[in-house]
Amino acid sequence: MANFLTCIRLLLVVPVGWAFAFPEFITAQLLLVLIITAIVTDYFDGKVARATKTDTAGGQLFDHSTDFLFVTSGLSGAAVAGLISPILPLLITIAFSQYILDSYFLFHQKQLRMSFLGRWNGIFYFAPLILISVYRLRLLADFQENMESIIDIVNYLLIISTIASIIDRALAPLRK
Numbered sequence: 001m002a003n004f005l006t007c008i009r010l011l012l013v014v015p016v017g018w019a020f021a022f023p024e025f026i027t028a029q030l031l032l033v034l035i036i037t038a039i040v041t042d043y044f045d046g047k048v049a050r051a052t053k054t055d056t057a058g059g060q061l062f063d064h065s066t067d068f069l070f071v072t073s074g075l076s077g078a079a080v081a082g083l084i085s086p087i088l089p090l091l092i093t094i095a096f097s098q099y100i101l102d103s104y105f106l107f108h109q110k111q112l113r114m115s116f117l118g119r120w121n122g123i124f125y126f127a128p129l130i131l132i133s134v135y136r137l138r139l140l141a142d143f144q145e146n147m148e149s150i151i152d153i154v155n156y157l158l159i160i161s162t163i164a165s166i167i168d169r170a171l172a173p174l175r176k
Contacts, residue, residue, distance in 0.1 A: 002049035002059060005041040010066045012038055013073045020077025020132065028136035035133050038070055039126055057110055064122070068096045071125040078132055084155040091162040092125060098169050115172070117165040121158065128154050 012034050019025045019034070026034075045063055049055035072089045079086040095118065103113040128151060135147040 001052065002045045002054055003062060005045040005048060006059075006063050006066050009038045009041045009045075009070055013066075013069045016070065016129075017073030017077040020074050020083075020129070021080040022077075023081065023136060028133065028138070031136065032130075032133040035074075035126070035129050039130075042067060042126075064096075064099075067122060067125075068092070071122075071129065072096075074129045075125070078128065083132055083151060084128055085159065088128075088155055088159050088162070091159060091166070095121070095162050095166050095169070098166060102169060102172070115165065115169055117161065117168055121161050121165050124154075124158060124161070128158070 015026070016031070016034050016038070019031045042063070046055070049059055072092050075084060075089040075092065076086070078084045079089055099113075099115075099118060131147065131151050131154060135144065135151065138144065
């Protein structure tokens, strides 16, 4: 059941990325529903796996890889649309690659080796997707300019925190 929830999110990767790049692809309401669906499935897949005692290192890798593909696809689409800096999805790709490589090859673990900052970044990478989806709803015309500023601030904060995470993970072997 947990992997089924993760599969739902995986199936949303391409349509959500495309919808961010090309707003006319789907309605703003449907885009927000897809983002919420991804967040809900991400929240519950781990809970279900632990509750049913089916949590495995492979399941964790599948979940985190799917999260990576989902947020990177959505953020890449947003970058194509000019809503965020293309640096953010690039940095996420570097950070995720580093996460995989140092977990399995540098530290020779049989499962992913999470970091505090990396975990919180992974959660907050969904924030620009939510903000952009809400922005596209155009509910409050007076608030649109503020939303653009908020999206910019979140984008740059995530760039900074991702760089910090990459540096922290690179320095981790020295603290051993």
